[in-house]
Amino acid sequence: MLWATRISNIRLYQYHRPFFTVPHNFRTKLNFSSLSQPQGFCYLDEDCDDFLPWLEQKAGAKISSVLSIGKSAFGRSLFASKSIQTGDCILKVPYSVQITPDNLLPEIKSLLGDEVGNIAKLAIIILCEQKIRQKSEWAPYISRLPQPGEMHNTIFWSQDELEMIRQSSVYQETINQKSQTENDYLAIKRALRHDPEILGDITYEGFMHACSLDFLNHDGATEAIVLSDEDKQDSEVIADRDYGPGEEVLIRYGKFSNATLMLDFGFSLPYNIHDQVQVHFNVPHHDLLREMKIDLLQRHRTPPIKDVNGFNSSSESFTIKLVLILVS
Ligand SMILES: C[S@@+](CC[C@H](N)C(=O)[O-])C[C@H]1O[C@@H](n2cnc3c(N)ncnc32)[C@H](O)[C@@H]1O
Structure with a gap:
């Protein structure tokens, strides 16, 4: 899900996601930006050629006629496939093709208590879809999710690595986030103990990975915005400037400090105007x-x-x- 992001205040990639995995109450304004590629490199990702057509068929609507999926230094990325003018709508994603906690099967939902939050619910959906593999109606998205080794959020750091940031507030936040994730995992295991086959052999590591799925490259320095429209039931991305073909188009996850970017997305920016x-x-x-x-x-x-x-x-x-x- 190339553009899925875990969007919290934003979150999500953030996180965060055509086919965004978006907790409903996290849908929010997204800011869209661009970074030109000084090196001029834009590798089309042939592995994703079928993704947009699949998504458009699922949505029954055009999602984008000006973007292609490619690869940049940030991994999978979006590029202008033709000239784009400021103010153009680059991307329009109906809610119907965004994964939200509402996609949770009613029989699972009814077993979960209030203590299980939206991020954990999204993780369950992802795990259920992963379990049925190609039979999943989301298979083209699920199969392109980042693999555990590709995720660098601090909750995936080893204790030795965490020791290096012990003096930073990110250290304690990481410990808190790990403990919250563990509590969610235990609550879900407890709730589903009578139907263990629902999720199969779900491990804490698998759950932690699914909890952190975000999809969209980030540029914090932009004022252009995208609005999720409850009336139209879609999320739109509006170009904040002109783009030439081949230029990378990035989204702003939020006005995040490097600490937050590191904690939630596993990277930081060399020049971050929102750093604190x-x-x-x-x-x-x-x-x-x-x-x-x-x-x-x-x-x-x-x-x-x-x-x-x-x-x-x-x-x-x-x-x-x-x-x-x-x-x-
Ligand atoms: C939401 S995903 C975006 C899609 C991702 N590039 C991929 O290959 O699936 C978010 C991840 O992309 C990478 N990323 C996004 N923006 C970045 C940036 N400005 N600098 C470095 N890495 C970035 C980070 O690994 C981040 O966790």
């Missing part, structure tokens, strides 16, 4: 400069970008864009 660092300070009450330090921190803090992870803040935690050097 959350710093926890402990300014002791006996510190003679306490007031001055707190005042400095208050004045230079920046409102944290509200993103999908909701990195926790406390009165002693400040989100800054500038590096402050405090000398006591």
Whole structure:
């Protein structure tokens, strides 16, 4: 599902997805952007030649007449197949070909308690479809999902790798996310214990992988938007500028810091205009400069970008864009 993304506030790829796997309440405005390929490389992905025709047949409507699926340094990507003008609708995806928690089979839905959230429900759908392989009505999408080794979100990092970021807030967020995923997995196993064949031998690793499926390459520096229209029941992508044939077209997952991109999507950007660092300070009450330090921190803090992870803040935690050097 080349363009599927786990879209949370966005999420999703983010995540996140023609045939987006989208928790319904996560459907939101998407911003679409473009990065020209300075190296001019655009490899068409012949393995995906049948994907758009399949999707259009399923939707009973044209999805895009100006995009092709290709490969770039970011993996599978979208390219302009012909000239595109600013304001053109590049992509129109009816809700009917977007996987959402509503696609969960009623017999499974009725077994799950409220504690199972939308991302976990999407994971169950993906696992069920994977289980029936070519019989799945989503097979052309499911078979193109990234393989576990291709995913670099921090929840897939080994403990040794995580140790390298222990000082960062991403470390704790990763631990929290792992524990949430494990709780979801156990809740699902409990709920389906009387019908174990529904999911087959679902392992925690398989579940974790399905939970993280996102599809769409990201460029954070764009103001162009795509709207999901509840009345028209579709999601549209509007070009924010002109494109020449062969230029890569990217979506903005959200105004995400590198910490969030690393946590949720497994990459970070060298120049990220939305980057932020959350710093926890402990300014002791006996510190003679306490007031001055707190005042400095208050004045230079920046409102944290509200993103999908909701990195926790406390009165002693400040989100800054500038590096402050405090000398006591
Ligand atoms: C939603 S998928 C997009 C499709 C993906 N390229 C593929 O081959 O299936 C998201 C993944 O694409 C890659 N990606 C997307 N945007 C990127 C970027 N700006 N820089 C590096 N990797 C990116 C990351 O691996 C990310 O986890």
